[in-house]
Amino acid sequence: QGVDDGVGKVLDYLDQTGLAKNTIVIYSADNGWYLGDLGLYDKRFMYEESIRMPVLVRYPPAIKPGSVNDAMALNVDFAPTFLDFAGQPTPPEVQGHSLKPLLAGQTPADWRKSWYYRYYHYPNEHGTEPHYGVRTERYKLIYFHRINQWELFDLRNDPHELKNIVNDAKNAKLVAELKTELARLRTQLDDRDQFANQP
Numbered sequence: 001q002g003v004d005d006g007v008g009k010v011l012d013y014l015d016q017t018g019l020a021k022n023t024i025v026i027y028s029a030d031n032g033w034y035l036g037d038l039g040l041y042d043k044r045f046m047y048e049e050s051i052r053m054p055v056l057v058r059y060p061p062a063i064k065p066g067s068v069n070d071a072m073a074l075n076v077d078f079a080p081t082f083l084d085f086a087g088q089p090t091p092p093e094v095q096g097h098s099l100k101p102l103l104a105g106q107t108p109a110d111w112r113k114s115w116y117y118r119y120y121h122y123p124n125e126h127g128t129e130p131h132y133g134v135r136t137e138r139y140k141l142i143y144f145h146r147i148n149q150w151e152l153f154d155l156r157n158d159p160h161e162l163k164n165i166v167n168d169a170k171n172a173k174l175v176a177e178l179k180t181e182l183a184r185l186r187t188q189l190d191d192r193d194q195f196a197n198q199p
Contacts, residue, residue, distance in 0.1 A: 027056040071146040116185035134182040141178040
């Protein structure tokens with residue numbers, strides 16, 4: 001309630017002073033927290049409850065109020081977005097892409113179709129197994145490399161990720177494709193370590 005009230009006061013002030021027409025307001029937060037979801041607590045696994053983040057943006061000159069874009073956005077897109085709105089180029093070493101076209105209601109043809117996740121801290125007080133994975137619009141493949149365990153979820157038919165279908169014979173081709181995409185993303189992001197030779 002306190003956050004809602006505080007944000008409301010800021011937005012009201014921008015409207016009352018006329019600053020709203022030249023001020024971009026971006027509201028986001030940390031990733032989600034398990035509160036018993038999947039029998040888990042904390043927030044370090046690659047399951048949906050934990051990897052999602054809220055992102056709300058208000059900029060009357062360029063963003064239609066109430067509009068929604070379902071394209072995959074990542075927190076590494078924030079810096080390129082800020083630079084783009086400020087009229088500055090994104091340095092080549094910065095990961096991510098500007099969200100400016102998405103906010104205008106347009107998804108570029110070459111926008112990402114998948115993204116990479118990695119949790120590496122082990123051993124730790126959380127007891128979270130290190131893992132990495134790839135998520136597409138429909139599927140998620142996770143690899144717990146220390147214990148050599150794979151998980152595959154169909155997010156359309158199983159949005160709560162309750163059925164691991166990695167060992168279903170009918171999914172062999174899909175698993176191979178996702179492993180190839182996972183390897184491509186790891187290479188692109190230069191994520192190399194003692195587990196780099198794992199499939």
